[in-house]
Amino acid sequence: MSSISIYLNSKASGGNNKWVEEVQKQLFRHDILLKAPPSKEELYRELENDIKRSVDHIFSVGGDGTANCILQKIAKTNTKLLIIPCGTANDLATEIGMGKSIKSLIKAFQHKTYKRIDLIEINGKYMATNGGIGCAADVAGKINAYRSGIFGFKGLMKNLGATVYPLIFTKELLIGDLKQYNLKIKSSEYTEDLKTPLILVNNQSNLAGKFLVAPHTKNNDGKFNVTIFKHQNKKDFLKCAMKILSGSYPYSDKNLVSFETDSIEIEEANGGNLPFFGDGEILNQNSKFNIQVHERAFSVSALLDDVDYSNSYDLAQVRLV
Known part of the structure; x- marks a missing residue:
């Protein structure tokens, strides 16, 4: 028993x-x-x-x-x-x-x-699936706010299921500007100061049920995937995002950087706080994120x-x- x-x-x-x-x-x-x-x-x-x-x-x-x-x-x-x-x-x-x-x-x-x-682990908080910084974190925050603040939104989520995430994500992209984040990236595999609309940190291949964001990533190998979207205009970013949302992976996109690592440091270049989402929740808000894997x-x-x-x-x- x-x-x-x-x-x-x-x-x-x-x-x-x-x-x-x-x-x-x-x-x-x-x-x-x-x-x-x-x-x-x-x-x-x-x-x-x-x-x-x-x-x-x-x-x-x-x-x-x-x-x-x-x-x-x-x-x-x-x-x-x-x-x-x-x-x-x-x-x-x-x-x-x-x-x-x-x-x-x-x-x-x-x-x-x-x-x-x-x-x-992100600044002392654990994550099991996918997360990151940028427009996807903004969408996660908005969905959680809608769920608690808008009457009937919880019922809508029940009916739509995981498709609520790409719907809100696409809506935000279409009606707003493509916000860029000034970040400093440091890891043994990749180091750069850059502008990006989105960085994903992935412990598995799929996000929100069926969207292929890291095709070769496993959740039990002592590594995690980092995918950096370096698109500087909305058209190129939308094209890449729509391919992922359709269930494919944009292997030929030159603005996409993807690598496996066991640790990385991500810092907002001007010292401003950013939200980091993981497992569908906002896990942390900080100007600097120390991220590492804990194997098995x-x-x-x-x-x-x-x-x-x-x-x-x-x-x-x-x-x-």
Whole structure:
């Protein structure tokens, strides 16, 4: 029997009641605690108590933002994460094959198959999927503001799903000027002072579900991808962005710089504060970001390609990759 704490995000756009009921039904033999902390501070206190009690599993019921909050506390511990995807993009759940299927979740948990995943640290905050600086961070901030401040926007997000991000992103590009950010980039692979509308930091290949931003990036190799958009006019940037949003990658775009690294420093040239978004949330606002990878920093329940989930399972067998 496993000890499980299930954390609910009541604000997640995908809803969660049916998921929780089914999980409780399927895993009734286990020691399950259901929690819905009213604030981030209370969430962190509950997680710290779980870690002290050596809870086996944390179930995150929500989106990438909910999982991100949980990872801040369980990173580099023995507590394992299982994601029940009820958010907008659900990038991490999609990447590890845990899409919106209760059968997938139960199979992975019952067979005890896990994947060890890298975390990217940005000024003391962890990120598991994708993030960056520039116009995409501005869009992430606006969407979160719309969700809390505009009546009905949460329902719209539920209906649109991950497509809400490219829709808002495209709208902002079409109606506004292409804002440039003066940044200083320092890493062992690439160093330059430049102007850019967007820098992405990627721990996986896809962003917002299906947009290919880093085709060769993996989340368990001790590296992360940095993609710099050096476009100086809206037309060229839009052309590049639309190709990515169509599911392709602009390999021939000379204004695109992409490389793999394990650490990088990004600084605003004039000392101004910039927002850094990650896992769909604004993680930090600063003039300088020290970014590094923590290799295989946490365990998450995942469906593995080489496991036959149709067969009976041995509860003593654990697969960790």
